[in-house]
Amino acid sequence: MSERSTAAIAPNLSTLGGAAVGDYVQILKPRVMSLVVFTGVVGLVVAPGHLHPFLAAVAILCIAIGAGASGAINMWYDRDIDRVMRRTASRPLPTGRMLPGEALGFGCVLAVGSVAVMGIAVNWVAAELLALTIAFYVFVYTIWLKRRTPQNIVIGGAAGALPPLIGWAAVTGDVGWGAIALFAIIFFWTPPHFWALSLYKADEYASAGIPMLPVVAGERETKRQMLLYTLVLWPVTAAPWLLGIAGPLYAAGAGGFSLLFTLAALRVWRDDTHRSARQMFAFSLAYLFLIFTLLLVDHGIEYAVGGGR
Amino acid sequence: MMADDPVDSRSRRIRARNRALLLVLLGLVALFYALTIVRMSGG
Numbered sequence A: 001m002s003e004r005s006t007a008a009i010a011p012n013l014s015t016l017g018g019a020a021v022g023d024y025v026q027i028l029k030p031r032v033m034s035l036v037v038f039t040g041v042v043g044l045v046v047a048p049g050h051l052h053p054f055l056a057a058v059a060i061l062c063i064a065i066g067a068g069a070s071g072a073i074n075m076w077y078d079r080d081i082d083r084v085m086r087r088t089a090s091r092p093l094p095t096g097r098m099l100p101g102e103a104l105g106f107g108c109v110l111a112v113g114s115v116a117v118m119g120i121a122v123n124w125v126a127a128e129l130l131a132l133t134i135a136f137y138v139f140v141y142t143i144w145l146k147r148r149t150p151q152n153i154v155i156g157g158a159a160g161a162l163p164p165l166i167g168w169a170a171v172t173g174d175v176g177w178g179a180i181a182l183f184a185i186i187f188f189w190t191p192p193h194f195w196a197l198s199l200y201k202a203d204e205y206a207s208a209g210i211p212m213l214p215v216v217a218g219e220r221e222t223k224r225q226m227l228l229y230t231l232v233l234w235p236v237t238a239a240p241w242l243l244g245i246a247g248p249l250y251a252a253g254a255g256g257f258s259l260l261f262t263l264a265a266l267r268v269w270r271d272d273t274h275r276s277a278r279q280m281f282a283f284s285l286a287y288l289f290l291i292f293t294l295l296l297v298d299h300g301i302e303y304a305v306g307g308g309r
Numbered sequence B: 001m002m003a004d005d006p007v008d009s010r011s012r013r014i015r016a017r018n019r020a021l022l023l024v025l026l027g028l029v030a031l032f033y034a035l036t037i038v039r040m041s042g043g
Helices: A003-015 A021-026 A030-046 A053-077 A079-084 A100-121 A124-145 A152-161 A163-172 A177-200 A202-208 A219-242 A248-270 A275-304 B006-040
Strands: none
Touching (some): A030 A163, A053 A100, A053 A124, A053 B006, A079 A202, A100 A124, A124 A152, A124 A163, A163 A177, A177 A248, A177 A275
């Protein structure tokens, strides 16, 4: 090819399909993926029964890839509003580093691949739950609810709550009450977690046209609902103990952390600035991590003393 | 300092992507090999 013809096509080539490896990693939403993987691991560990360690690792890998696929498809669909919001404007699609078709294709391949490998390697109940999780996140949350209702993250939160069920089903081949208790903890934790964020990002959500609760119903109503959800978390986090999948150490710890979470919501209720909302958002991440870590520790102790539930 | 040639820069990114894809494919081969062994041993 002559120098002149190379120069003529250079501007197009430089932008066409030129995403870097890091961009592909970024659209998998690695930070969200880490929380999904952690809760999936806990579901897998506390489930009654045994799974070969290699198959357990494959199950966790499939959960991680499936979560990443959901994130990639979500970024493809939301590329218009991501461009408007400061928090998301530097993502690969809004900046033009990646073409929409690349993100969609990547997400679809990973979604199909993760479900297929889960089914072949582990079992088809876990694979169906993984497929349900991806479909729920993409179709119900991203495409249907996110731009239509302030209850978007309440109902859509079910997608983020499913990974412990997948981990549990990978071991047992079905979904027990213990798995549903783990699901419920994440389901009722999601609204106060996201509403804390949306309280101090309300202007960005409003400019992007996303009807988050503070945008639609105001700060007072959002803070009231956040407080109510933290109160609901008291009995919900006690459920694993009541169902016998966790012991008194977990029950005491979960009660203490839930008290702190409610106190954080009370501070948000009383505070007219967004400082306490930022603090509550950060604490909400720690809260979920601590509750699920407690389940792991409690299970480890039970196993070590010879119970081996 | 001279700016990066956009064609060179794109070629570099594509080469890196191809290498990453090769690693992923090799990983899949290893994964299915190990899966077969585990399954055959009754895991």
